[in-house]
Amino acid sequence: MxxxxxxxxxxxxxxxxxxxxxxxxxxxxxxxxxxxxxxxxxxxxxxxxxxxxxxxxxxxxxxxxxxxxxxxxxxxxxxxxxxxxxxxxxxxYNQPAKDAFFSELFFELGMETIFMRIRKVNTRSQKAAEKLPYVVKANESRKSLYDQLNAQEEVYDLYEIPKDLYTLYLYQLQQSAEEEQALEA
Structure with a gap:
């Protein structure tokens, strides 16, 4: 992928x-x-x-x-x-690519946080980001970074993917798969 x-x-x-x-x-x-x-x-x-x-x-x-x-x-x-x-x-194609990339970044390369700056006019990308359970809108929680991105003009929304939230998401996926297998058995 x-x-x-x-x-x-x-x-x-x-x-x-x-x-x-x-x-x-x-x-x-x-x-x-x-x-x-x-x-x-x-x-x-x-x-x-x-x-x-x-x-x-x-x-x-x-x-x-x-x-x-x-x-x-x-x-x-x-x-x-x-x-x-x-x-x-x-x-x-988008979600499997992100899953593979995030797993490599967090679990092989030692990254702790992935930020996304998405243009406020790019509603397609905003909706896609906001559907993900491990994404946090960070305009307020990372205000200084948000202000830095929008220093000239307010163009971007800031999103954050913390490693711990992504790890929890993977754990929940695994738990759901195991429960589904147990019900089928």
Missing amino acids: IKKRELHECHTLYDLMVHPDVFPFVRQKAYSYEEFLFLSKQTIEAEERGELISRTILDEWGNAIGTINLFDIQENAGFLGTWIGKPYHGKG
């Missing part, structure tokens, strides 16, 4: 990224394939330096369909950036 970024998938990803329903919400915008290739090389090098974490989202056949990233890593926390190509919207 996710894997480390590789340059050979840049053509596919670039073609998906430039769609008008996707492009406005992509953090690392590229206005040409060559620029996207350059940004992808920089991303891979930045990950090697520990500055960010970037993965390619794959469909069930192993085709690149988007990216999921953790930017601005400081003190075991960073900002999530995800985009999926328009042909794959609403097909159930």
Whole structure:
């Protein structure tokens, strides 16, 4: 479902990224394939330096369909950036990609908090975030960070995924699955 970024998938990803329903919400915008290739090389090098974490989202056949990233890593926390190509919207790829990425971040790479800044006009992403039981709207609880994000103009809502809340969510999923198995037996 996710894997480390590789340059050979840049053509596919670039073609998906430039769609008008996707492009406005992509953090690392590229206005040409060559620029996207350059940004992808920089991303891979930045990950090697520990500055960010970037993965390619794959469909069930192993085709690149988007990216999921953790930017601005400081003190075991960073900002999530995800985009999926328009042909794959609403097909159930987002949640499994996030689950795989969050598990890697929290349980393999030692992250403690994942932040999401979502544009107030991006209601699709806001609704998706607010449906998740481990996401907390943090405009008030992380007021200084919220103010920093919106220093020029109030553009973003701030959301937080704490490791303990995500761990509780996974525990509850496991408990539900075990109870369902017990009822079937």
